[in-house]
Amino acid sequence: MPVESEGPIPAASPVIGEAEIEAAVRVLRSGRVVQGPEVAAFEEEFSEVVAGRHCVAVNSGTSALHLALMALGIGPGDEVIVPSFTFAASANAVRLVGAEPVFVDIEPGSFCVEPDAVAAAIGPKTAAIMPVHLYGHPAAMDRIGPLAEQHGLAIVEDAAQAHGASLGGVAAGAMGTVGCFSFYPTKNMHALEGGMITTADAETARTLRLLRNQGMEQRYANEIVGANMRLTDVAAAIGRVQLTQLDGWTEQRRSNAAFLDAKITAAVTPPVADDARHVYHQYTVRVQEREAVQEYLNERQIGNAVYYPTPVHRLLPYLKDGSPDPRWDLPETERAAAEVLSLPVHPSLSEDQLARVADAVNGAAS
Known part of the structure; x- marks a missing residue:
């Protein structure tokens, strides 16, 4: 519901x-x-x-x-x-x-x-x-x-x-x-x-x-x-029980993602590779000035999260002498960690709510 x-x-x-x-x-x-x-x-x-x-x-x-x-x-x-x-x-x-x-x-x-x-x-x-x-x-x-x-x-x-x-x-x-x-x-x-x-x-x-x-x-x-x-x-x-609902929930996620794709203009929406079926566990966009965007969304009670703000090679257990191992030169990883923002896409969302999400993302850039 x-x-x-x-x-x-x-x-x-x-x-x-x-x-x-x-x-x-x-x-x-x-x-x-x-x-x-x-x-x-x-x-x-x-x-x-x-x-x-x-x-x-x-x-x-x-x-x-x-x-x-x-x-x-x-x-x-x-x-x-x-x-x-x-x-x-x-x-x-x-x-x-x-x-x-x-x-x-x-x-x-x-x-x-x-x-x-x-x-x-x-x-x-x-x-x-x-x-x-x-x-x-x-x-x-x-x-x-x-x-x-x-x-x-x-x-x-x-x-x-x-x-x-x-x-x-x-x-x-x-x-x-x-x-x-x-x-x-x-x-x-x-x-x-x-x-x-x-x-x-x-x-x-x-x-x-x-x-x-x-x-x-x-x-x-x-x-x-x-x-x-x-x-x-x-x-x-x-x-x-959940498995019996998976197909329906997946199609709803994909429909919700398509709605957001069509409405969001102020962020880079998630591309899908040829022949790929994306099931949108997360609907993850790229934004600049992410903290400001998050603050704008939070003020409007729009759930959001960052997955993942710190690449694994920068986490404490994987450091070498207290610093990232110099072997790991991962520019796309670093860029993604700085830009990604996941938005609501779950099957429980109404079209009005999806519109609120898209409007808020677009409004954050204005």
Whole structure:
């Protein structure tokens, strides 16, 4: 249901409706609350989003990235190519397995990793490429895939923001060795919290299932060293409800984005690559004098946010002797971090609210 056209317009509006509540209560009453039939059903149903790939549910998107790298055998001595313009979880997962992130620049349009920069960064220690489908726009997998194949590298798709996105008709999460999704409440669909790993390889899927469950398939018959990264059945039940709404919500996001594209004249609206299906987890524009624009929007109760103000290579854990590593010369990343501003695009918006958003952005420049 659309939120009120008057008053504050939230930047995001997670849905927790009666159907989600009823699903959670049903599972709680069943007594099967962890790694049970709801998780299995959620995995099977989500596989339809990713071209029938094997799906392994876990407790967060970060866990999905972490376990994906573990399952691929990536660890100390390895390097993983990753954009710096992303949420820190992408690089954190690399560090968590003992490998090192190699940061590369992004395309000026899509905000996704630049394939030529990826090619230049491949070296003898490179084990994988982690393209991030940022804001719901698919990375240039048509160019990244052949690079990985040429050099014998794994591709770990960070599809945390890209449920239902595609490139050339191929779904995000179905273009790499593994794909990783998040079900955090502000994502295009959620499970309160959770994640999903997708893969075409049955052995990799089995390894992932072992890793999320202390390394065991049969109770007390541990085969490998694993962790507890299981998804609860309560979360899975909520995710299943949300999944039934995903297509409709996605089309509403795309319609809302088209409206904003047509109305906003005082900012650079998000371009979409040929053959790409953008699902607009965020509707991210470029603006000059961003703080002034934000102040103008805030005064008019228009939700907005900056994703991400500090590139990962400038965050404390990734500094070298207290400063950014001089190896990382990332001009497009730095420019994006200074200019991006995400505006409301969620499915709960009315046309009147969308018009208020566009008018405010245009008014900020006058």
